[in-house]
Amino acid sequence: MKPKLILIRLAILIGILLVWQFSSGVLIKEFFVSKPTKVAAVLAKWIGSGDLFYHAAITAFEAFAGFLLGAFVGISIGLLLGRAKGLAEVLDPFIMAFYSLPKLALAPLFILWFGIGLEMKIVLTATICFFLVFLNTYTGVRSVSREMIAILKLMGAKESHVITKVVIPSAITWVFAGLRISVPYALIGAVVGELMASNRGLGFLLSSSAADFNTAGVFAALCAIVCLAALLNYGVSVAARAMMPWERTTEQREFSI
Amino acid sequence: MSDLIVFENASKTFSTPNGPIEASRDINLTVKRGEFVTLVGPSGCGKSTLLNMTAGIFAPTTGKVLYDGKPVDGFNGHVGYMTQNDHLLTWRTVGGNIGVPLEIAGLSKSERKARVEELAEMVGLSKFLDSYPSQLSGGMRKRCALARLLAYSPETLLLDEPFAALDAQLRLRMQMELRSIVQTLGKTVLFVTHDLDEAVAIADRCAIFTRGPGTIRNVLDIPLGKERELIGMRHNPDYVELTATLWDEMAPDIRLEEAV
Ligand SMILES: Nc1ncnc2c1ncn2[C@@H]1O[C@H](COP(=O)(O)OP(=O)(O)O)[C@@H](O)[C@H]1O
Ligand SMILES: [Mg+2]
Numbered sequence: 311m312k313p314k315l316i317l318i319r320l321a322i323l324i325g326i327l328l329v330w331q332f333s334s335g336v337l338i339k340e341f342f343v344s345k346p347t348k349v350a351a352v353l354a355k356w357i358g359s360g361d362l363f364y365h366a367a368i369t370a371f372e373a374f375a376g377f378l379l380g381a382f383v384g385i386s387i388g389l390l391l392g393r394a395k396g397l398a399e400v401l402d403p404f405i406m407a408f409y410s411l412p413k414l415a416l417a418p419l420f421i422l423w424f425g426i427g428l429e430m431k432i433v434l435t436a437t438i439c440f441f442l443v444f445l446n447t448y449t450g451v452r453s454v455s456r457e458m459i460a461i462l463k464l465m466g467a468k469e470s471h472v473i474t475k476v477v478i479p480s481a482i483t484w485v486f487a488g489l490r491i492s493v494p495y496a497l498i499g500a501v502v503g504e505l506m507a508s509n510r511g512l513g514f515l516l517s518s519s520a521a522d523f524n525t526a527g528v529f530a531a532l533c534a535i536v537c538l539a540a541l542l543n544y545g546v547s548v549a550a551r552a553m554m555p556w557e558r559t560t561e562q563r564e565f566s567i
Numbered sequence: 568m569s570d571l572i573v574f575e576n577a578s579k580t581f582s583t584p585n586g587p588i589e590a591s592r593d594i595n596l597t598v599k600r601g602e603f604v605t606l607v608g609p610s611g612c613g614k615s616t617l618l619n620m621t622a623g624i625f626a627p628t629t630g631k632v633l634y635d636g637k638p639v640d641g642f643n644g645h646v647g648y649m650t651q652n653d654h655l656l657t658w659r660t661v662g663g664n665i666g667v668p669l670e671i672a673g674l675s676k677s678e679r680k681a682r683v684e685e686l687a688e689m690v691g692l693s694k695f696l697d698s699y700p701s702q703l704s705g706g707m708r709k710r711c712a713l714a715r716l717l718a719y720s721p722e723t724l725l726l727d728e729p730f731a732a733l734d735a736q737l738r739l740r741m742q743m744e745l746r747s748i749v750q751t752l753g754k755t756v757l758f759v760t761h762d763l764d765e766a767v768a769i770a771d772r773c774a775i776f777t778r779g780p781g782t783i784r785n786v787l788d789i790p791l792g793k794e795r796e797l798i799g800m801r802h803n804p805d806y807v808e809l810t811a812t813l814w815d816e817m818a819p820d821i822r823l824e825e826a827v
Contacts, residue, residue: 346582457654463642464622465668465719479658556658559699 333474348526377433384443392451426507435499448483576630589780605770613781647721660694668719794811
């Protein structure tokens with residue numbers, strides 16, 4: 311079952327690469343789409359010179375640090391407002407106003423505040439991830455079963471018990487949903503930040519290749535970004551599995567009604 | 568024995584988008600410390616509502632509910648409540664669920680483990696300590712909820728149809744287990760059931776509810792003694808007599824339902 315799936319996927323990938331390879335220069339000008347062999351050559355050159363890892367490490371660090379910061383603040387504030395209904399009601403219009411703002415539009419401001427170094431990309435990424443994680447966490451906390459909370463309170467549970475034993479475990483599925491959708495946005499924050507102002511990172515590699523009309527370089531940088539995204543996604547899935555062991559037994563449970 | 572739970576003309580009306588629903592009206596009932604009271608009556612007559620008021624989930628709309636002489640105000644920490652739906656924590660195993668109240672009480676890990684094993688043994692779930700609720704049958708979930716309730720040994724037990732999903736043998740075993748625990752630890756129990764035989768077999772008194780809106784029609788004394796042999800109960804003429812009386816008491820409601 312599994313090897314067959316991998317073979318089919320591999321076949322599709324090879325098919326795409328072949329079509330790309332042989333239509334480039336025939337159907338479409340090579341200037342626009344380059345060729346897989348040329349992209350591979352650029353990647354090999356960057357790997358050989360160590361450039362790829364240097365720039366990828368910087369983008370990965372920005373995306374990861376911003377992701378963690380945004381997730382941490384998002385989860386904390388989501389928990390707080392989810393439990394403090396009155397406060398949430400008061401703050402609602404402010405949060406919604408801030409939420410509707412396209413976060414990338416804040417980049418120029420962050421450049422003024424933090425310069426064009428790593429900090430600016432981290433803060434931009436964190437701001438984007440914050441809202442996704444916050445809104446999911448908040449929804450998760452609000453949908454916690456009130457009956458379960460009441461039963462725990464009858465057992466003498468304090469607010470801290472309620473939070474750790476009911477609210478967090480039952481909202482965690484929502485939190486992870488928020489984290490999962492945050493991954494691509496974390497890369498948007500980091501890469502777009504680099505595109506705007508930087509001399510390092512995959513975004514810089516992308517924009518400098520484009521400035522040199524090096525299409526193969528652009529595609530090579532995009533490939534590297536995709537790989538980074540896959541890595542981050544994988545990390546989140548592993549964390550989700552480790553933190554929600556009960557989900558696995560539910561999935562593996564033979565179906566019955 | 569002193570009065571532990573007192574309902575004085577307690578009434579509860581729920582306000583719903585479709586207008587008010589009167590769940591209980593003028594409930595008057597006094598439960599003494601150490602008493603085992605069963606509550607029977609047609610579905611929707613306000614039995615769960617009565618337990619909710621005792622636990623302090625909500626206050627009566629009019630009238631009073633006193634616990635140990637004081638009006639119930641907010642969550643009543645002296646009672647343990649096993650609700651009609653088990654409300655197990657789905658992200659915890661059976662062992663983890665039984666252990667929740669022990670964690671809250673601040674017991675050490677080793678103390679918890681020993682106590683959880685003891686309780687699981689009692690309700691017959693020893694083999695399922697590491698299973699999640701989604702892997703259990705309805706009856707097993709109920710037993711897990713019962714073990715969780717007994718884990719923190721509250722002064723008063725509120726049990727809402729706890730044995731409804733159990734087979735006859737297991738139900739008998741759980742009834743004996745419960746009576747002996749209640750007996751040795753001197754617990755007070757309010758026990759809702761649909762099973763009239765059960766209502767007589769395990770009770771010191773049986774409160775009979777009537778529908779529309781929920782009131783207590785009658786409270787039956789069950790003088791079968793504190794120490795009783797539940798297995799041979801079917802052959803006890805007093806028990807047979809009392810069960811017949813209870814059936815007769817319930818008869819008007821049966822006829823009412825036919826008429827509707
Ligand atoms: N939260 C609620 N909101 C509105 N009506 C309710 C609520 N809870 C119970 N009721 C109504 O109160 C009545 C008594 O309910 P309940 O005490 O659960 O009955 P029982 O447990 O005897 O079957 C029913 O008519 C039910 O519809
Ligand atoms: Mg009920």
